[in-house]
Amino acid sequence: MLHTSMPGVxxxxxxxxxxxxxxxxxxxxxxxxxxxxxxxxxxxxQAAGHRPIALIGGxxxxxxxxxxxxxxxxFIGRGNSLDTIKKALKKQLSRFLDFDSDAxxxxxxxxxxxxxxxxxxxxxxxxxxxxxxxxxxxxxxFC
Numbered sequence: 001m002l003h004t005s006m007p008g009v010x011x012x013x014x015x016x017x018x019x020x021x022x023x024x025x026x027x028x029x030x031x032x033x034x035x036x037x038x039x040x041x042x043x044x045x046q047a048a049g050h051r052p053i054a055l056i057g058g059x060x061x062x063x064x065x066x067x068x069x070x071x072x073x074x075f076i077g078r079g080n081s082l083d084t085i086k087k088a089l090k091k092q093l094s095r096f097l098d099f100d101s102d103a104x105x106x107x108x109x110x111x112x113x114x115x116x117x118x119x120x121x122x123x124x125x126x127x128x129x130x131x132x133x134x135x136x137x138x139x140x141x142f143c
Contacts, residue, residue: 013050017105020045021053026061029088042107043096051105052097056089058082058113086111 012018022038024031031039042052061082090099090109097107 013048017050019051019053021055021110023055023057024089026056026058026082026085026089029085031089031092039093039096046097046105046107049105052107054089054093054097054107054109056082056086056109056111056113058086058111059116060112062113082111082113 020042022035022042024035042054046052086109093099093107093109099107099109
């Protein structure tokens with residue numbers, strides 16, 4: 001199905017090992033039925049010789065749901081709660097994905113907090129914010 005909607009992807013995947021990721025909000029220490037399709041996609045991807053990556057949204061999870069639409073999305077703090085959630089999710093994902101082998105396509109769990117923690121609001125506004133004007137987001141709750 002993917003190869004028919006994205007010309008060239010089949011050849012791209014045959015060229016060698018590729019990586020694919022699925023983002024998982026760390027708002028709970030357990031997967032739910034909504035994760036099933038994406039986790040199974042990673043499982044098939046790994047079985048085909050590619051590397052699956054489970055991306056835990058630790059940085060984005062610390063923000064919560066800014067839209068106000070979800071009462072369930074809760075703020076998570078730094079430290080143990082995020083580490084506990086990451087470990088619990090990896091344990092569940094290990095039922096589907098191979099994290100422990102020495103194979104080149106061994107699955108990985110990464111946390112976007114690990115590379116986002118060094119960003120500051122002032123750096124963001126200086127480097128990124130000056131190129132985006134609030135008029136672009138007219139009608140949104142960003143400004």
